[in-house]
Amino acid sequence: MPTLKIVQTGDPVLRRQARALTPDELALSGMQFLIALMRDTMRDAPGVGLAAPQIGESLQLVVIEDPVEDLDRERVKVPFHVLVNPTLTIVGDEIVEAFEGCLSFAGFTMVVPRARRVKVEALNERGERVTIEASGWYARILQHEIDHLRGIVCCDRMDSRTLATAENHVRHWRTATVPEVKAAVALPMPDE
Ligand code: ZN
Numbered sequence: 001m002p003t004l005k006i007v008q009t010g011d012p013v014l015r016r017q018a019r020a021l022t023p024d025e026l027a028l029s030g031m032q033f034l035i036a037l038m039r040d041t042m043r044d045a046p047g048v049g050l051a052a053p054q055i056g057e058s059l060q061l062v063v064i065e066d067p068v069e070d071l072d073r074e075r076v077k078v079p080f081h082v083l084v085n086p087t088l089t090i091v092g093d094e095i096v097e098a099f100e101g102c103l104s105f106a107g108f109t110m111v112v113p114r115a116r117r118v119k120v121e122a123l124n125e126r127g128e129r130v131t132i133e134a135s136g137w138y139a140r141i142l143q144h145e146i147d148h149l150r151g152i153v154c155c156d157r158m159d160s161r162t163l164a165t166a167e168n169h170v171r172h173w174r175t176a177t178v179p180e181v182k183a184a185v186a187l188p189m190p191d192e
Helices: 023-027 029-044 136-148 166-173 178-184
Strands: 049-051 061-066 078-100 108-123 129-135
Touching (some): 023 029, 029 061, 049 136, 061 136, 108 136, 108 166, 129 136
Antiparallel strands (some): 049 061, 061 078, 108 129
C-alpha cells in the first residue's frame, strides 16, 4: 500500500482544531481506507502514533501502535488501534520528563514533561465507544497524539533548552538521564 506525505511543522493544518467525525463518515469505505493508509504511513516512518492533521486532514482521528518494550521507560507493547473523537483526562498529578520526537519535527528530539497517567474516551474505527486507562510511555503517546487534534505540538510543551537533532542526541546524550541532560544544558550563569 502507498504511504502518505507527513506534513512538517509550519504547516497551518498542525495549528488548527480538528473537527469531529460523524458515525456516518466513519463508516464510509473511504474513511476506512484513510485509516489503513495512516497505519501504513506510521509503520513506514516509523512512528508509534500518527494524527490525521499530520497527513493534512483536520479530523479527530489518530492511529497508535508501539511494538517496543522498554521497562526502564515504563514502556510496554501497544497493539495497533484507532481513536476517533477522543477526550483525554489527566489522572493524578505525577509528571514524567522524557525525550520524545514527532514525525512532523523530522530529525529532532526534545524533553517534554507529560502526565504519567491519563484516561481517554473515544470511538474506535467501528464507531464503538472505548475507554483507555494508560500510564508511562503509552500515556505519553496518547497525550502527544491527542494534542495534535487541538493544534498543539510537542515544542509547545518542551523544555526548550533540551531541543536537539536526533544525531546530536545520540552523539552527546545517549547514556545520560534527563536530569543530567537538563543540568548540562542549563542556562550558564553570567560571569561575576
Ligand atoms: Zn507528533
